[in-house]
Amino acid sequence: MALMKKGAHGLDVQALQQRLAALGAKLAIDGWYGDATETAVADFQRRAGLVVDGIAGGKTLAALAGQAGPRRLSEADLQDVATRLGVSVSVVKAINAVESCGSGFLPDGRPVILLERHVAYQRAGKQSAQLAAQYPALCNKMRGGYAGGAAEWARFTSLAIIGGEQLAIESCSWGAFQIMGYHWPRLGYVSAAEWRLAMESGEPAQLDAFVRFILAEPALLKALQAKKWADVARLYNGPAYRENLYDAKLQAAYERAERLAA
Structure with missing residues (x-):
């Protein structure tokens, strides 16, 4: 069952609604992920000690199935970090939701990664030109070439073989x-x-790494505290953030978190 959020529909949503109803949620089993389903998911997450975002991702679905997740973040974890950073917990949730859809791990237990081939090019030094000529999907002046999901680990392994593990590690974004x-x-x-x-x-x-990253960037911390999403997007993801409306996604995720917290 794939990640589901408000606006989704179909048999997977219907199965989710049936699980929630069996646990006492009052909602129609209609296969539509509307306000009532989002609220029911958020209520379950709150009771289970999960991050409350109203999204039925891997962690929430595992908890509904009675499966423990000791490596997962809790709502309390995010609250603690929000206090340390001087921001609302909804700000932390917004970053988490947009960056990784709320989960730091793939279903197979490996961390979520994304290999940035343009970063590999920048960090490969004297190898850059040769690697780019032979393996443009892994090392390239241009960003892109993504495979997504577990397939990113195949790209990681290939880059580690041809350029070394450190280059592969440094060229990926990691975790939640x-x-x-x-x-x-x-x-x-x-x-x-x-x-x-x-x-x-x-x-x-992974959350600790996030805190270290924010504290190492005073301008980013200030932008987060002021909820200046365009500045947050630029400082967190670079000047290309406009290409995928990163700032608008952050604001929407923040507003959703605030609505569910009310």
């Missing part, structure tokens, strides 16, 4: 908050390998 691996030195990690191990250990370590 999609922090680029090349930030490891200034965020206080001993090595790229230690960074990878932390990202693989669980969402709490």
Whole structure:
């Protein structure tokens, strides 16, 4: 069953509604993910100690099926971090939702990653031209070439073989908050390998990396505190944020989190 959120429809939504109704939710079993279903999901997440976002992703579906998730973030984790950063928890949830749809791990247990081939080109040094000529899907002046999901790990493995594991680690964004691996030195990690191990250990370590990243960027922290989404988008994801309406997505995710918290 894939991630579902408001606006989804079909048999998967109907199955979700049936599970929620069996747990006491008052909603129609109509296969439409509307306000009532979003509220029922949020209520379940609140009772289960999950991050409350009204989205039925992997963590929520696993909890509905009675499966434990010890490596997952809780609502309390996000509340603690929001307090440390001086922002509302909805701000933290907005970043989490937009960057990784709320989950730091794939269904197979590996961290969510995205290999940025233009970053690989920038970091490959003297190898850049040769790697780009032979493996343009992995190393390229232009961004793109994404495979998505678990297939990103195949790209990671290929880049590690041809360019070294450190290059592969540094060229990927990682986990629930999609922090680029090349930030490891200034965020206080001993090595790229230690960074990878932390990202693989669980969402709490991924959240810690997010906090380190924000605290290392005073301008980003200030933008988050002021909820200036265009500035947040630029500082977090670079000047190309306009291409995918990143700031608008952040604002929409924030507004959804605020609505569910009311």
